[in-house]
Amino acid sequence: MALNCSTRVLPCPLHVSASKPTRSRSSPPEQMTSRIQKHAARRLSFDLDASKAKRLAACKKFMRLESEMIIMRQRAGDSGVKVARMRSKLIDALLTKLFAHCLNIYRRSHEDSEITVALIALGGYGRTELAPFSDIDLMFLYPTGIKAKKIRDLQQTMTDEILYILWDLGLKVGHSSRSVEEAFAEARSDIQTMTALLEARFITGDEHLYRSFSEAYRTFYLKDNPKAYIAKRLDDQATRRGRFGNTVFLQEPDIKRGVGGLRDFQNALWMAQVRLGTKTAEDLNANNYLHKNELRDFVRGYDYLLRVRNTLHYLSKRPNDLLNLEMQPKVAYQMGFKHRELLTRVEQFMRIYYGHAQNIYRISKLLEHRLALTALDAEDRKLSFREVIRARRMDRTKMVDGFVLRGRELAYENKKVFEEDPRRLIRIFRHAQVLNASLDFDLESLIRESLPSISQEVISSSEASRAFRSILQTPGQVYPVLFQMHELGVLGRIIPEWERLTCLVQHEFYHRYTADIHTLNTIRELDLVFTSSEPIFQKYREALRHTEHPDLLYLVLLLHDIGKADGIKNHAEAGARIAEQILARLKIDPSIREIVQYVIKNHLLMARFWQKYDLDDPETAKFFARQTENSTHLRFLYVHTFCDARGTASSLWNSYKDTLHTTLFRTTLEALTLGPEVDRRHAEQREMIRKELIARQIPDISEEEIAAHFQLLPERYFIHTDIDEIALHLKMVNDLLKTINQTDTLGALQPVIDWKDDLDRGFTVVNVVTWDRAGLFYKLAGALSVSGLSILSAKVVSRSDHIAIDTFYVVEPGRGLVQSRAAMEKFQRTVDQALVDHIDLYPEIQAQSKKLDSSLLRSTDNPLQSTFPATVDVYHELSLKRTIIEVQSPDHLGLLYLLANSIFDHGFDISFARINTERGVAIDTFYIENVDRNESGIDTAKLMELRESLAQIITREPQETVHF
Template identity: 55%
Template sequence: MPEKIPERAAAQLAFPGEVPLPERVAACREFLRREQEGLRARHAAGGGGRQICRERSWMMDALLGHLFDYALRTYAGPGAGSALPVTLVALGGYGREELSPWSDVDVMFLCSQKIARNAAQPLREHLSQQILYPLWDCGLKVGHSTRTIDEAVAEARRNMQTKTALLEARRVAGSQQLFDTFTQAYRAYYTGENPKDYIAARLDDQSGRRAKFADTVFNQEPDLKNGVGGLRDYQSTVWMARVRLDLTRIEELSDLNYVRAEEVAEFQRAHDFLLRVRNELHFISPRATDVMSLDQQPRIAEELGFAGADPLAQVEAFMQEYYRAAQTVFRVSKLVEDRLALSIGRGSGERRSFKDTLLAARFQRARRLDGFIVRGRELAADQPTVFKEDPVRLIRVFRHSQTLNAPPDLHLRELIRESLPLLTREVAASADATVSFRAILGEVGAVEPVLTRMHELGVLGRLVPEFDGLTCLVQHEYYHRYTADVHTLSAIRELDRIFTAAEPITLKYREALHETKDPALLYLTLLLHDIGKAEGIRGHAESGVRLALPILERFGVEPNDRELVAFIIKNHLVMARFWQKRDVDDPGTAAAFAELVGDAERLRHLYVHTFCDARGTAADLWNSYKDTLHTALFRATLDRLKLGQEADAAPLRKKTMTQQQLITQTIPGISADEITAHFGLLPDRYFVHTDAAEIALHLQMVNRLLRSITTADSVGSLRPVIEWKDDLNRSLTVVNVVTWDRAGLFYKLAGAFSVAGLNILGAKVISRTDHIAIDTFYVVEPGLGPVQSAPAQDKFARIIEEALMTNRDLLPDIVAQARKIAATRYLQVSSGEALQSSFPPTVDVYHELSMQRTIVEVQARDQIGLLYRLAKAISDHGFDITFARIGTERGVAIDTFYIEGANHEPVVGPERLEALRSSLNEVIAAPVTTSA
């Protein structure tokens, strides 16, 4: 039992006389082991988060108390140690008794200034040796300082972090009198200062920290401590209330009308739940950590007893509870912060209630509109009955806020929450409500902040009940970073930026939107595009159409526009899949996509929607390379829709014009005959998106390869010609390789890039009929973009020469490279802990009739050498790769290959395709690190 902790500590840690350090460390370890086991058992039995943290703090009190007593006794002699004016003080989380199972322990040795200077240093060294060394040997992480009272106050003046830590100082052992003197001195210090600077600094810290998490609690992998609505939000509220209002208990906030008593109770319950979750996270890790990864969430849900038909349902139930708790912490902490900010607005240091602050604000100059008052930069209610008089004002208030650029003030926000029952289905479906909401969506460039505020206050869910199903909905997909509701609002924010931002990347999307009949219609499309996820992720596009059509009709959207919105919702994933998995340089790709979309209006909406959807999914999901592919498909398809069958003749005209251009201009060392031969030896698809400069480079590389036959021995003539060129616009490096075509060329090139530590984003593979291969790879240095490392380039060249000239197997080198990579760089998952639905490994091999292509699509966990082994398996089955698109999203490889037979014929035999599929499934099932 926890109340027996002091007794157990006395039995194990009361060292008689002087005891060697190893014996004391062994006793301390055994004490901690037994107490930690008991702590975990009480946690598993349902122990509250706060209670378990208190008990671990009591464990540390008992341990540190005995070590402290031993240290003083061995320093001053039996009976004299208790007279030394020294106090062991707990700080921070330890001071407030909130130690999770593996949390750091912060302490201060408080020394009286009466201790002689010549005695202070030996005493400090003795305390460190006898207390800190045993703790470190036990594996504890201990922060420590030694200060006098004056030194502590002086450090608090210099450092806000120290000032905050000392607010929670608690005596563990030693002189009570010295600690009481410190407490009085420190309270006199922080109550004597004007609290404005501290509150302002803390508010800035809160704002900056939350911005790192996109100002939302709905992150897919939440940070329990520093995330929005996390433990730091709760703690900061306590700290600011202590400094500004001199409160010792959070409950006193309701006495001063800063929050209601029931809100304080909700605040505390949510805080307890967060602590319980963090305790579980520490136990299963087992280490100090605050980030709940996707892979840990199923086990946490199971251990905390959340019910569900399967692990996925358990996780959803658990995460929804977490998000509710985090929302509560964020809402209440933000409410207190806003009111504290108002309370220091006049710069005075007197203690004032929020009611006093609110009354003072009423004397500001005001302007009245539709039952509201515009005062300064905020919107307020003229009377508490404003919504009872006209419930549609619950919608109009946000339209007024939008047009006046005046957010609702604190009182109005609370009044909106309290008035939600007035927003019935009948009111929400009324013509006035519909007109107001459509007007909000029509204010292009300024929509997301208003919708977010409507969502936070509960109005959006009342107006569009179908959207409420997305609230707190966890998306178990590897590329999503936010819950479904926050993702939707983030996508709408991206659309706002297209209309308002000066970023070069947004200009072409703005132009595309201005070519549409109603650019604002896309706001409604984005709002509804994922609404089907409320019924399940799988098939959500189709179910989304079914749910969206009645909403569109309810909002009075015209039939033609309803059809357009429904089309985009149904196909909102298709455009990205096209350019991720197909060759955008192939005219057949644009032809197939043009047939799907049907007209330019749909294409433009889908083009912009896909961009906003991706950028609203995760900040790092979109890059210049993807943007280039996306825009290339858009423009090629737009040309196809405009020109129709005439588009088929365009590539031939371009090829002829480019050939004449290159013959007319002089390419050093290249004759007109060589140019003519080059154009006759390559398939037409090579010339579609290969510009004159790139063709000229290839001609020179081919020339160098052919000349090597006469200047090198038979082995040397196999050496490839390699050229590196940085593409800063796409933040990658283009690597051109020209060599003699041979079986397995692609997988050897892929393997050489892996051994050199470079990532492949994509590849185009082409061969002349005289068996000269021209392969183009788009590569990056991991995390750095274009390849700036000369050693990496040299290593690639050396490795590929050896592989081609000696037929060397690169797999051992790939395994060696994999072992050098830090484990955190690739997704490591313990068996049974991962949400397999998030990362379904799949292999699909099929013949695309419309394009006359045989296509291989692979989705698997990424790892060093995966591409090498996939390409080798394809080669071993007698197929050549003519195109590859290589993608990696948050640890998952998404690779697509076009393949053909050795004689360039399409592969259609089902037996051969099934055999290849089986081999590729074996590849993705066996990690490279276990295959050597």
């Protein structure tokens, strides 16, 4: 299936130098092969007595010189196929000379031996498509019937004189030794072996043996149940594509195995070879299985991907098929994209790449369909796929608006169906949705050919707008239809602004998909909200149920990133402006447009809010309520944020974030619903908790202690601290006071620590109750770091009698819940060292850091860091009456300790911390206040000094200013 990006992008490789650099004159492949062979004859002719060291040195020199020549051809712009073929012919020439020398050595000691052997290339090497650092797959083929002991000496000589040389040259070689009979037996039992042998190519040795094997193998694969082979290949395709999300548009595509990758092309040819006896894509055209334009796009796409792969191998200096963000700028430059702006260079290159990959995917799917139809024919007669289609069309069951519904598949009645009424190009998708039907391949092809018929007049018609709106107003069934509309290019015709998102790489470190596919993924998540029985979706479905138009969120999600075509920065505001024109064209009611535009403009607001603000503070909910304005906006933002995050990357959403998100939603909804009454409700709730705690009669806890606890703590403590946690804190305070009364001065400094696993949210809660003192937070954070634990978030609260209750939400890296008893014990010891013995923890943090691979610690999954710089922002949030620090930086061991220590050194305490790490990037927020509570207000000069200090910690050049 193909996206419209291919029709817009693909002309580039044909005439734009960025995608196809100007080529210098190069020799035809035959001349290059002949030259390599001549060089091999001159440089690799050995006497029988030549030492292995001498032969290895000659081989190294030959490989170096010839490889340099191939690299020159690659840089000059030679095609991917040509460079891969030269690499294959280079290995052919090397193996031919090594093989000849090997046989001469063997025959010197086995003059009477009549054993023959053929050296055969398999896999990519067999196709003469050997990438620079790919494996070299070899098979030593022997005649059937020769006893193993008779060929053992020959096999050992082959290993010593050929394989060891190849390995010493640094080549990665896969090899097998088979008799003809063994080759057939393995092909029958293993589909991978059968496929590998389809590409068997003679290199040197007994050519007659190879020819007889090749002819027999052709007879075998054409007659030995080709339908079963095709079925297995189709299953393999589906499984492989599923691993890559069934989309070409991953931000970091796998050139070989990904959707639209080289394997899609190869799989199609393998199926065709087994079914039809063809070898090349040109053969499929000759047999009417590929149209001329399909052949052109198929072959050009494959060649382009081969060239990208060759470039990636050369740059990586290893067998690398993952075109990740780090390598994309380098590959783009080598492919001829020279724009001075790195991101522009990458975007231009990746659009071309996606266009070619999507053509491979589309045409391979077409071939799979056509070959699968042929494979269903009767055993005694071979029909073409067109004959099968024609026969199936005779079995009509129902007519719908000029289309034929047969079972669950829609086909066209005649090829002029869209000429007669172009609006059918939109209505067909509504029919498919209502009938729960798919479109047959011929209908899909006709839709692509008919795209120019979607004129401005069609787009502006009430009927087209109504059909499109109806698609978006069918909860639970929207994603499949929109995805197919996008694949076939219709969505970009209805909404021209959408086209600019197609194939657009998003240079944000947490995105896995291109902008268009990300958007569609968010719509898939909304389908699940409406239909899934999984518990996580139910509360979001309930939130939407209380809005007047729950399905309106489909339109919001479709347009929420429409502004990204002009850049990531301020894309939400730009998207709201662009959406205004689109909504008018779609004839959306003005009262509804306001909701859509509000959510688009503010779609990042809610996640940013709970990532940095203290949700226990009652002022936070009031602040957010003022920004959302009403419960409708809030409900749409709530569900939108959930779908947006899950549509970005599967790992981006977890139970911890879901808890924060839902807490903000519920407290804000309460603030919007109750208004001024919310404070009274909180007071009533607090009093109920106090009475219940008294009624519990907690051992050793008097009613007076409970009363004191409630009097000595701020109101925000009681908002989201549940009664069991309050009871725990009461016991811990009681234990601390007992210790203070029963021990000496040093013993009184030891904290009381409690560990509790939160199974539902996948983290461990560490409560620390101790005598409050300056720098407590950074010392506790340092102790957790030394113990090898990661902090997700922290709550810091102090009673007015100077007892601190600090709560840390932590995980054991790679495992979630803290299961290591050693880590817990180390934390206890380290806390005692820091709080009682006043030992500086930083030297130990540094020592641990040095034990780790510094490149791993400092690397992030955001190689294009220009879009995510290290920053420090310090500001007063007047609505909350808080001074806030926001830090984003590449994460590393001890970062939090350094930040918190600097905050303390500048005369501030941390009253709240939200710690977040995404793919190697730390995003931390701190509320700070004066260590000296007698000081009124925070000194601006001190804040400036603090910001400079924090900036030096994360990056040596300060990036932001202080805002007041």
